[in-house]
Amino acid sequence: MKNKIIILVVLVVFVLIGLVFAQYFIFQCRLPFLRTLLKCPSYIQPESPGAAANSSENLPKPQKVTLPKVLYNLAGSIQEIGTNFLVLDAAIPGMDDSGEPIIKKEIRKILITLSTKFTRLTFIEKPGSTSKTPQETAIGFKDLKKGDYVEAVSNQDISQKQEFEATLIRVLQRNF
Incomplete structure (x- = not known):
């Protein structure tokens, strides 16, 4: 044994x-x-x-950054609120002369329709944890105000459009 x-x-x-x-x-x-x-x-x-x-x-060389061929959403600050539109100072992805990615600021007009949804995205701290959980709450068009930082989502390619219909307007938290 x-x-x-x-x-x-x-x-x-x-x-x-x-x-x-x-x-x-x-x-x-x-x-x-x-x-x-x-x-x-x-x-x-x-x-x-x-x-x-x-x-x-x-180390392997990093891949060259390319821009998306289509763009369905953009984010920016609300500059103006009309009866059925928003004007955003939007952050648009682009490339500089050397091929490096940059963010350009452009004014874009967002058309609001009867089917446009409005939400507010917040992050809730979990008790006893350092992580935060995203929570999206339904709001109305009247809850938007000048200066809000929003994401406008469309069901069409908006990369070259100065004016487009939004399917969703999401108010985002600014942590900077």
């Missing part, structure tokens, strides 16, 4: 040593023959002294 226990303990120790070896060498792609066998990405190289200084050279 003692021999079986000793054999079992030795077996468990070897398994644990094997797991440590596997985690360090296989999953870290440290051994050259394992890098080719496991098809590790070429930017994963074995660590060498001074590798931390050159680590950014081994």
